[in-house]
Amino acid sequence: MSRCLADRSIDHVVLERGEVANSWKNERWDSLRLLTPNWQSRLPGYGYEGDDPDGFRTMPETIDFLECYAEVISAPVQTDTTVTSVRSVDDGYLVATTQGDWQCRTVVIASGACNVARVPAVAEALPSSIATFTPMDYRNPDQLAPGGVLVVGASASGTQIAAEIHRSGRPVTLALGEHIRVPRVYRGRDIEWWMDAAGVLDEFYTEVDNIDRVRGVPSLQLAGSDDRHTVDLNSLTDVGVKLLGRLAGINDGKAQFSGALRNLCEMSDLKMNRLLDTIDEWETENPFDEEVPPPHRFEPTRVEASPPLGMNLNSGEIQTIVWATGFRPDHSWLDVPVFDRKGRIRHDGGVVEAAGMYLMGIPFLRRRKSSLIDGAGDDARDLSAHLAAYLDGAAPRPASDPASDDTASAAF
Numbered sequence: 392m393s394r395c396l397a398d399r400s401i402d403h404v405v406l407e408r409g410e411v412a413n414s415w416k417n418e419r420w421d422s423l424r425l426l427t428p429n430w431q432s433r434l435p436g437y438g439y440e441g442d443d444p445d446g447f448r449t450m451p452e453t454i455d456f457l458e459c460y461a462e463v464i465s466a467p468v469q470t471d472t473t474v475t476s477v478r479s480v481d482d483g484y485l486v487a488t489t490q491g492d493w494q495c496r497t498v499v500i501a502s503g504a505c506n507v508a509r510v511p512a513v514a515e516a517l518p519s520s521i522a523t524f525t526p527m528d529y530r531n532p533d534q535l536a537p538g539g540v541l542v543v544g545a546s547a548s549g550t551q552i553a554a555e556i557h558r559s560g561r562p563v564t565l566a567l568g569e570h571i572r573v574p575r576v577y578r579g580r581d582i583e584w585w586m587d588a589a590g591v592l593d594e595f596y597t598e599v600d601n602i603d604r605v606r607g608v609p610s611l612q613l614a615g616s617d618d619r620h621t622v623d624l625n626s627l628t629d630v631g632v633k634l635l636g637r638l639a640g641i642n643d644g645k646a647q648f649s650g651a652l653r654n655l656c657e658m659s660d661l662k663m664n665r666l667l668d669t670i671d672e673w674e675t676e677n678p679f680d681e682e683v684p685p686p687h688r689f690e691p692t693r694v695e696a697s698p699p700l701g702m703n704l705n706s707g708e709i710q711t712i713v714w715a716t717g718f719r720p721d722h723s724w725l726d727v728p729v730f731d732r733k734g735r736i737r738h739d740g741g742v743v744e745a746a747g748m749y750l751m752g753i754p755f756l757r758r759r760k761s762s763l764i765d766g767a768g769d770d771a772r773d774l775s776a777h778l779a780a781y782l783d784g785a786a787p788r789p790a791s792d793p794a795s796d797d798t799a800s801a802a803f
């Protein structure tokens with residue numbers, strides 16, 4: 392957004408409570424690598440120029456990438472500046488920070504979608520002998536006591552952390568709810584390549600039936616690694632991870648799990664096959680390479696016929712629980728009445744229901760890729776066009792109208 396505002400000569404400042412790339416520096420586990428290939432982190436005027444476009448950045452590489460970008464575009468970042476409140480005032484907003492106040496006509500909220508780890512209410516009934524972590528405070532298996540580990544949640548974070556803890560020699564049980572299975576590689580290409588080429592990631596928020604539901608779906612079950620292996624439930628059961636259904640409750644130290652494990656996995660397999668159908672149809676209509684292997688399907692997820700429905704958490708079998716149950720943004724500092732019943736900011740494709748206020752980086756904000764690094768550029772181009780028109784006093788274009796590439800001379 393800073394780059395797009397600079398392109399339009401719009402005076403702005405970027406307020407950051409920590410440092411550039413703060414979330415990657417302080418809120419991720421040590422072994423994490425991006426699950427998006429190097430070529431895919433395309434930012435306005437900046438992309439990957441190394442010799443491994445299909446590789447996956449480590450955390451130090453990701454931090455370096457973002458720090459270089461901030462430098463290359465001379466982003467006016469003011470670090471160590473926490474925004475403590477944003478209030479409406481005449482003709483704009485008063486932004487209070489730990490380093491003084493700012494007054495401005497427009498505000499772009501780009502404080503992230505993953506500020507707080509979601510932990511289900513059942514956690515309150517956990518026996519105190521069990522240590523708990525979330526993906527935000529888990530760093531590596533050395534932090535954990537010896538003994539069994541229950542990982543709750545089987546999306547990108549849960550499956551990766553379960554695999555790593557299992558490799559450390561601890562028995563791992565994975566309790567899972569809705570999850571989205573995808574192969575890392577399909578027909579010789581990365582799944583992200585297919586989704587990008589087939590336009591799946593560009594799907595627009597006005598094109599989906601139930602945008603509220605789609606904005607709540609979990610992340611793809613994907614991991615980045617040198618050998619490009621798929622981390623799915625079959626790969627985890629192959630090495631000895633036990634699968635259970637959704638953690639439904641904890642009573643007197645007894646955890647109860649839903650019996651719908653098979654249904655959940657069948658649903659996930661079905662959705663994966665639908666995505667592969669879309670990719671195959673696209674490839675048939677847009678043949679690009681005779682060498683591309685033919686369509687095929689993957690083995691269905693293997694699940695026990697009757698997985699256990701209970702577990703005694705006082706027996707000592709489980710020493711640690713990792714809550715990999717998703718994340719949520721923290722907008723507690725926003726003192727403008729723009730929240731819906733569920734505490735989410737009301738917006739239309741990032742144009743917030745408060746004049747001159749914009750939102751970035753939220754799942755499916757404008758496109759399926761909106762919460763990826765790769766999605767920020769297109770969203771910022773659209774929203775900066777809207778913001779510029781607002782500042783000019785022109786009637787801003789509808790939020791659902793993507794900006795043309797010719798942003799500087801776009802007329803509204």
Ligand SMILES: Cc1cc2nc3c(=O)[nH]c(=O)nc-3n(C[C@H](O)[C@H](O)[C@H](O)COP(=O)(O)OP(=O)(O)OC[C@H]3O[C@@H](n4cnc5c(N)ncnc54)[C@H](O)[C@@H]3O)c2cc1C
Pocket residue numbers: 406407408409410411412413414415419424425426427472473474475501502503504505506526548718724751752753762763764765
């Ligand atoms: C575990 C994990 C793995 C991921 N892997 C990938 C991946 O492989 N590829 C990919 O494209 N995306 C990935 N993502 C999504 C990724 O977070 C986004 O793509 C990207 O970080 C979004 O950037 P952002 O600037 O919107 O949010 P963030 O990176 O969260 O940045 C928000 C910034 O706002 C600051 N901030 C928050 N509140 C305040 C405040 N009150 N005052 C001042 N500053 C504040 C924070 O310190 C932070 O630096 C992953 C996310 C997680 C959680």
